[in-house]
Amino acid sequence: MLFNSLHFAIFLPIVFALYWFFTKRNLRGQNLLLLIASLYFYGCWDYRFLFLLVFSILLDYFSGIQISVARSKYSKRFWLWLSISINLGFLGIFKYYNFFVESFSQGLSLVGLNMNPRSLQVILPVGISFYTFHGLSYVIDIYKDKIAPEKNLVDYSLFVSFFPLLVAGPIERATHLLPQIKKERQFVYGQSVDGLKQILWGLFKKIVIADNCAIFADEIFNNSSNYSGSVLLLGALYFTIQIYGDFSGYSDIALGTARLFGFDLLRNFSYPYFSRDIAEFWRRWHISLSTWFRDYLYIPLGGSKGGALNRIRNTFLIFIVSGFWHGSNWTFIFWGFLNALFIMPSILFKTNRDNLNIVAQGKLLPSVGETFNILTTFLLTVFAWIFFRSENILQAFQIITRIFSKSLLSLPYFEGIGMSVTTLIFTVIFFFVEWLGREHQFAIQKLQIGNSRFIQWSFYYLIIICILFYASSSTEKQFIYFQF
Structure with missing residues (x-):
């Protein structure tokens, strides 16, 4: 179901x-x-x-x-x-x-x-x-x-x-x-209202954002040999957005549903694409799995205790095992290996806990330095997702080779690129709302749009209309993490 x-x-x-x-x-x-x-x-x-x-x-x-x-x-x-x-x-x-x-x-x-x-x-x-x-x-x-x-x-x-x-x-x-x-x-009435809001936002993430991005990500990855570097980069970006909307959308629906019955489940996502380094990303992405491996594998192996070699060994081991947990394909193992490489400098220089606070807390915009760090972390994440999405290692390297070729400078074109503009607009709005709500459990939990209840309810009804429109115009699509 x-x-x-x-x-x-x-x-x-x-x-x-x-x-x-x-x-x-x-x-x-x-x-x-x-x-x-x-x-x-x-x-x-x-x-x-x-x-x-x-x-x-x-x-x-x-x-x-x-x-x-x-x-x-x-x-x-x-x-x-x-x-x-x-x-x-x-x-x-x-x-x-x-x-x-x-x-x-x-x-x-x-x-x-x-x-x-x-x-x-x-x-x-x-x-x-x-x-x-x-x-x-x-x-x-x-x-x-x-x-x-x-x-x-x-x-x-x-x-x-x-x-x-x-x-x-x-x-x-x-x-x-x-x-x-x-x-x-x-x-508890307030708890149930929060639950319904979180379910609503989760459905928006899945049906409006993830499922629409999936159309273009699938087209590009399934026909990667036919496209230029610029199109393949777009495909990687579409998948990056798809997997976040799909999995965090599922988690929001799960947590919201549990709230309807009086339960508070463990939080699984905390705005990971606003992270300032890879260590922060992994504290905010699939939190329940990351902490599971930390408590039942990383710490029993010695964690960060001992010398640098122990820290390196333990870090690579949990990331590779985490990658293998996701599926029986070398692409997942290599994805885990890449993330271990990306996080290694912060582990060795012990800066992995530098960014524990919410980015730009209490402010509308991040600083120039924070913006640079967020973009750098995001691009590293996009790079790693290419391996996660590819059918095999060879395809992943072929895609990356083409992205870093002269064809990256060409104008991107693929079948359906005109339709993707609507998805792009929704995605920009989606991340804007996520940014505004980043200090709360989920983006629209306490989102204030104007001082009028009419405006607030209009916003919720607009989300519902978008969900119903896209749900009625396409078949039900399974969540990505069901295959794991």
Whole structure:
């Protein structure tokens, strides 16, 4: 079930009404209703993979209890590694098996050995990377005595499968979400209004910005050999905008939906394209994944402690693993490697925490220096996204070679360039609103457009009209991160 679908537009109000009017002040009933709704939500993708979700839930639920009651260190480790091995095993089979087999076969062919590998003809279960990481963080935290195991199976199942975050995050922590699940919740009008605003802005990002940019990004990348450097640079810019609008749009809808039910999920985006260096970018982009790798991989490896070689090793490792998490393609690994290179100077010179505040806080415009740093960081990000979007490494290098050729100076032209002007106008308006709202959780949370309520509501209705117009003129498009 897509957030940008008619199905979800019917599903959400029904669950909302049942939740607040029929299970009001009945915590067990509310949690059970949300669990049933979440399983239905996931089953709408492919009911055959419900068994995998339920198995993962049961595995980590019982492993957590066994880790807690185990009397010896050996027993604790056994249950921890049982959970980790099975979870990563499923992830490896469904997501990475074909990649490893094909890469091994290609490696053998380089030394003259031929192999005809058998690939698995299976669909990647949607959300498997996200709910697997939910469960892993839970059992690891129990092993480290950070939390006690959850004995209520319904509550734990809801923690893993809560439908707003189930298929594309944010990647929640038990320390943050489980206490909210176990606490009585009451309807708060202001919280629900905030939720609706965030859903509205998320839909605008996805349907009006991301899906329109996708049309031109797909045209250019899918036919990259036919275009000049100037057109390919435009394609990279379109994809840069698309992936931000698509994924942060999903996160906004997820957080806004959760607010309707009285939950505050972890923030996943904080205006990353206004970052002044790559370190700041990664504190603002896919925050829940970045902090997951920091807490469960980077710090256990030693983090920034020790000498420069340790910092270099650990930084490259988490970025390469993060790239591989995104998909079974060398392009993602190289994308992670590039970001490690980009962030390395700030790691070595310990300037990675220089920009912790909001850029130009309390001001309308940034300084000249901040503007230069934002543009530099943005261009480095665009460069890295080329590898993320390309079908293979060769295509990425061919695109980059052409961008840095004389054809970059030619006037860009591709089929549909005239239609792209409208998208460009919407994009400029979108980033202007994002800039104005950068000090809040989401751009239109407290956005003041004039002093008149009429102007405020006109702005919201204009957003709704744009969403409905573009939604009715195109087919429902899946979110990019569903493939991860």
